[in-house]
Amino acid sequence: MQADDPTRLEATLTDGRRMTLSLPMSDAKWAADGIKGLRVVPPTHTGRGEEPPALPDEPMLPLKMALLGFDG
Structure with a gap:
């Protein structure tokens, strides 16, 4: 990590990608x-980690469509 700029933090991840975090000036204590x-x-x-289980293949019921906000 580098700390030259007090509002910016840079790091290199293990796979070689670089990440930058910038903090704006603030009056917060x-x-x-x-x-x-x-x-x-x-x-x-x-x-x-593990992949989540697949969604079931079943038709949408009108109540589910209404709860999800689909117009149908």
Whole structure:
């Protein structure tokens, strides 16, 4: 990480992608230190995990269409 600019934080991810976080100037007390108040937190999960189950193949009922806001 680089901390040259107090309103901007840059990091390079393990796969080579670069990420930039910019914090606008603020009068908020919690943000008084800019990016100095941020700290690195190690990831708790890696990868995507399990895929969600597929949606069932059933016709839409009028009530479901109404609840979803479809005009039908």
